[in-house]
Amino acid sequence: MxxxxxxxxxxxxxxxxxxxxxxxxxxxxxxxxxxxxxxxxxxxxxxxxxxxxxxxxxxxxxxxxxxxxxxxxxxxxxxxxxVTCPDPFVLENGNVSPAQENYFVGDETTYECYSGYTMRGSSSRICLPNGKWNGSTPICSRDSGEACPDPGIPPGASRLGSMFGIDDKVKYACNGKMFLVGSSERVCQENGQWTGKEPECYFKYTYDTPQEVSEAFGSAIKDSLTTMESLNDTQGGRTIRISKEGTLNIYIAVDISESIDQNQFDKARNAVITLIKKIARFSVSPNYEIIFFSSEIYEVVNIHDFFDQRADLTKVIEDLENFEIGDKNTGTDLNLAFVTFEKRMSFIKEQAGPEGFKEHRHVLIMFTDGAYNMGGSPKPTVERIKDMVYMNHTEGEKAGSREEFLDIYVFAIGANIFDDDLQPLTLGTGEKHYFRMKDITELGETFDKIIDESEVVGLCGLYQEYNTVDKNSIRKRFPWMAFVRNTGLKSKMCLGSLVSPDFVLTAAHCFTFGDEPENVVVELQGSGLKEKKVRKFTLHPKYNLKAKANEGVQEFYDYDVALIRLNESVQISPLARPICIPCTQETSDALKLVGKSTCKQQEQLLLKDQLERLSFLTRQNSLVAEKDVFAKLGGNRNLCIQKALNANGITAKDPKVAVTDNFLCTGGRIEQRNHIACRGVFSPSYIYMLPNKPRFCLLTLYVGIC
Incomplete structure (x- = not known):
């Protein structure tokens, strides 16, 4: 009892x-x-x-x-x-005004450099409702002769390290209750670029706007899509796989645990559907693994079905639309989502073999708040995935050669985000991979905007790296390259650059008075291949070879630019893509400038150093070769242009008469020895690799006087 x-x-x-x-x-x-x-x-x-x-x-x-x-x-x-924005009083070698204890939404700050220092970035900034400053980080720097430019200090941060030579490191930390998004440590590389991503300091209420997400994530995913080239069509007219240059596998996981409410789940699901529909418009479409997860995995489509040719994109989208959470949201095992992706990759590796697996690119996209109460941390699983894709290479064993084959993006959603747990899970080069969303209502619209087929097809400056010397490989390395053959009064062969499907930019001195469009042919895929007839060519109205003959300059090459309009449009492909040109929205997007930008803002990023590494193409047999030069800017420019007075045909006493501000000056032996680029049967053009991007920008068509 x-x-x-x-x-x-x-x-x-x-x-x-x-x-x-x-x-x-x-x-x-x-x-x-x-x-x-x-x-x-x-x-x-x-x-x-x-x-x-x-x-x-x-x-x-x-x-x-x-x-x-x-x-x-x-x-x-x-x-x-x-809302307040991070403290802007971290600027070195300059002044910030006004001085305030706090900076609220709408407050404006202005920046001015000390004498002898040059401003890069925004000279004025406004505090935005998302807790960020508009524009870009202001930096006051001067010529130091070091390999990398001053990386600056973002508002609210502190930096350890003031040496910017090769292999030098800088470390960042955020002050007060802010946390760092981006790279806490960056290393100066031989190419003059810093590793990692530019850091930012966030408060718990700071978030990324749809426009920021569109321009960062959108640019990266477009780069992935446009590096592929379709081989065959299957499944209702869509090319599911396989590309000649590799296979793109996309893995998507959506958190449906209790910490994510139904409204946020619906918006995340709709955003995923939008993304898939937009990608499906391309001739190259990825293989998908799509899951929802809480304490268990709910699989919408298994990526193996794509390899077995059993996948139906229409059915995948239908299953996504019909998925309901119900009572499936008990507990959270974030690691289980990554373990599932790891298993799918292992299967692909087993089926493709080690050599075949090397051609597979993997993009992981996670929608979660980072909370978990079972399964442990996903970090060890992410490391195993990384080792699998990188082929177990360490940093000292050229791991960088495999980094482009794996991207992990995290879209942090939910009211209470665990940033410290989520940020270490992101991987990938170039663009930002961690996005903190206040409200994902507009995320579907954002995905809808980031992939516009007409825009992506002609995405400027893209290229593919190859070590072989066959014509196709060189075309993919320089897909904008054009040979301009003029058989008019004076037969000439010049180099040009494709700047849109209809236009080629070349030098005005390739033409002589009396030349007609029918005398000109443009070859776009190697000598003798894919010849395009010319509808019209236009020389710059200010081009005049004898403009300064009375001033002691026998041949004056300012405004040495001509625009050729083709009879028919070029079909954009990995063998033929336009190069970026300054002062365009395409270049602004490639430079990661949010919204519209000015020519001056683009110039500050393109020509930011006192010695700027550039390249030009020159003829080599029936193909081209790439040569390197350093543009002398800032304090180095005057000494460089002084050498022009020694050139044949120049008797002027003032070098600025012959070399105006429109010219870049290269040559000489200051620190680095330059290849020589002179006018001849080919017109060399300077091209610039955009920071942390597999993109090139055309800076000028004619190099100057030798």
Missing amino acids: RTSADRFAALLLVEVQCDCTQTSIDIIGGSYTLTKNLEKGSLLVYHCPEGQYPYPTLTRLCQANGSWGPLPKKRPAQMCKR
Whole structure:
């Protein structure tokens, strides 16, 4: 017989569950929503007007004992506070104004460099509602002769390291309660670029705008798509696989755990559907692995079905649209999602073999808040995936040659994001891979905008790296390359650059008065191949070879530019792509400048150093070879242009008469020895590799006087 004491002891072992109450959970100046009313596990999310954020907490969780965690307090009261931007007073070698304790939305700051220093970046910035400054980080630098430019210090950060030579390191940390997004350590490379991604300092309320996501993630995914070349069509007219140059595999995981509410799930799912539909318009479409996850995996499509030719994209989209969370959202095992992807990759490697697997590119896209309560940290799994794709190469064993084959993107969604757990999971070169979303309502629209077939087909400056010397490989290395053959009054052969499907840019001195379009032929895929007839050519109206003959310059090559319009458009492919040219939106996008940019802003990024490494093409047999030069800028320019006075045909005493500000000056033996680029039967043109991007930009058509 059980005693009352026994019954009391048994009652002590029973978990008592109570609903939470609405006592003391209001927010001054804002509102809140509940994911499960006042039941256990319900997430209370605070909302504030634009330009404000919930303080001191963003969310509360209804616990089993009927209390909210964290508990509401009278002091400090829950309220909406004004968004502030990170402290801009980190600028070195310059002044910031005005000096304020806090910078709120709409506040403007201006930046000015000390005498002898040159401004790069934005000279004025405005604090935005997302907790960021508009524009780019202002940097005051001067010629130091070091390999890499001053990487600057983002607002709210501190930097350790002021030496910018090859292999020198700089380390960043964020001040106060901010956290760092991007690379905490960067290394100066031989090519004059810094490793990693430019760091930023975020508050807990800071988020990335749809435009930022579109321009960063969109640029990267377009690069991946446009490096592929289709081989055959299957499944309703779509090319599912396989490209001649490799296979693109996309793995997508969407968090459906309790910490992600139904509304956010719906928006994430719709964004995924939009992304797949847009990619499906291309002649090269990836293989997909798509899962939803909580404590278990719910697979929408297995990537193996694509390799077995059993995948139906229409059915995949239909299954996505019909998926319901129901009671599937108990617990969270983030690691299980990565383990699933690891298993799929292992299968692909087994089927393709080690050599075949080398041609597979893998893009992982995660939608999650980073919370997990089972399965442990996914970091070890990510390391195994990395080793598999990198072929176990370490940094000292040329791991960089495999880095482009793996990208892991994280879209941080949800009201309470675990940034410290999520950021280390991202991988990839070039563009930003971690996106912190305030509201993913517009993410579907963002994905819809980032992949416009007409835009991607002609994406400027793309190329593919090859070591062989056959014509196709060289075409893919320089796909904008054009041979301009003029059989008019004076037969000439010049180099040109494809700048759009209809236009080729070349030098005006390739033409003589009296030449007609029918005398000109443009060869786009190697000598004698793919000849294009010319509809019209136009010389720059200010081009005049004898413009300064009376000033002591017998041949003056300023404005030495001609634009050729082709009779018919070029079909864009890996063998024929336009190069980027300055002062265009395409180059602005490639430079990661948000929104519209000015020519000056582009110039600050393209020609940011006192010695800028450039390349030019010159004829080699029936093909071309790449040569390197260094443009002397800033304090180095005057000494460089002085050498022009020694050139044949120049008797002027002032070098600026012969070499105007429109010219870049190269040559000489200051620190680096340059190849010689002179006018001849070919017109050399300077091309510039964009920072951390597999893209080239055309800077000038004619090099100057030898």
